[in-house]
Amino acid sequence: MSRGKPPGTAGPGPGELLGPAQRLDWLRLIRTENVGPRTFRTLINQFGGAAAALDALPTLARRGGRLVPPRTPTREEAEAEMAALARIGARLVAMGEADYPSALAQLDDAPPLICVRGRGEVLRRPMVGIVGARNASAAGRTFAARLARDLAAAGWVVVSGLARGIDAAAHEASLDGGTVGVFAGGLARPYPPENLKLIEAVADMGAVVSEMPVAWEPRARDFPRRNRLVSGMSLGVVVVEAAERSGSLITARLAAEQGREVFAVPGSPLDPRAGGTNRLIKQGATLVTAAADVIEVLTPMAGQAGPEAIEADGPPIEPAAPGEDARARIVGLLGPVPTFIDDLVRLSGCTAAEVQIVLLELDLAGRLDRPGTGRVALK
Incomplete structure (x- = not known):
């Protein structure tokens, strides 16, 4: 729960971590440049x-x-x-x-706030991602739909990116059981336009989510x-069809880096849309021919406790700024080649807190x- 609530500020509502003033501060901070x-x-x-x-940002950046x-937004x-x-009809939900x-919430780069439109209940249930080619084959779409329908019937929420092809087939088939669509842009900028009817259905029966400002127009670099x-x-994430070097393979790589299970549906060697999944x-990756293959692997993981929440407002802290000698040693160890933060602490002779402050200053x-x-590097 929050601590240090400003006098006269309304407290958090049921199930909320932040009061209104704190939520505004969190939003201003995450929307700040850099x-x-x-x-x-x-x-x-x-x-x-x-x-x-927020008060410390100008000094740190300088x-x-x-x-x-x-x-910083006002x-x-x-x-x-x-x-x-x-x-x-959307709202901000805090980690x-x-x-x-x-x-x-287990990710080290999890967004502290997400914009949500739809039923919060589906976001509390265990989820499985289904992704694949936008130019999917008829067989690929049919299998994605069957997989999504069977997973939803077994109590799993299906997550995907609302794109054409495999994404759309998975969302449509899991509407009754629960599905979540993730936007690359803001919730007021649904994409692609031809999926507007599907997006509305997902928001009505499940939920749509974004970490971007509400009116943000999606750009190519926002999709990763x-x-x-x-x-x-x-x-876990199931890749149904994916050509070599496709966006779905980026999702699979990210899933592996995040410690998620990666599943793939085999395809014909003659179909380039199966090149990525076969690889x-x-x-x-775990080979999938039915929803049971996914459920067997993921069921033991469902219901595991998540991490502690970020403290909404802890006791005041005044971190001591490193001296100029310490700052020079830390910056001197950095370059364009990524370096582990632990190595910076060891080689600079500075404390972990001093290194973190200098990295924060450079970041801002x-x-x-x-x-x-x-790992960190200088730009």
Whole structure:
């Protein structure tokens, strides 16, 4: 539960972690320039809450080498986004709240806030992703539909990306049992346009989710981010049809990196749409010919406890800034080649807290790249 609630602020509602003022602060912080999910978590941990972190942003960015503070939405802009969500029947759900998917919360880059439209109940149940080719074959769509229908009948929520082909077949077949669609853009910008009727049905009978601002137009680079949420919400991902170097293989790779189970449906060697799935099987993915193959593997994982929620507002913390010598040693160890943070601590002779502060400063200045868990590099 939240602590340190400002006087006169209404408290959280049932199942909520944040009060209204805290929710606005979280939204402003995650929408701040150069603040992603990992940076958000570090800021909360370092400063004890979003309000204190917002106050510290200009100083941190300046120490990282940026002359102009990162752009932070005003309270009025954050309130306008929440009002826009409300107008389309959507809401913000914070990590740790009842409707935040427990599997997603386990990721180190899990979004602290997600925009949700639909039934929160489906987001609390165990999920399995089904993805595949947009130009799917008739056989591929038929199998995806059968798989999704059988999984939904067994109590699983089917997650996919609302795209043409396999995604659409999986969503349509699992509407009655529960399905979740993940947007690459904002919830007010459904995509693709020809799936609008399906998207409305998913929102009505299941839920649609996005981490992006409500009016965000999806760009090509937003779809891999979307794919990480599809796999992150799921205990496992089934790839039905995928050509070599397809977006579905990106989802499979992300699933493996996230510790999720990867399943693949075999296909004819003569069909290029089966090239990616057949290669996944060669690399160790579980071969799937029926929903029972998926259920057998994932059932023992369902119901596992998720991590502790991010503390909404902890005690005030004033992290000490490293001295110039310490900062110079840490920055001097960085370069374009990714380096493990543990190695920075060991080689610099600085404390882990000092290293984290310097990395935070560089991150907010737009000078840091985080190519993978526990690794950083200079841009």
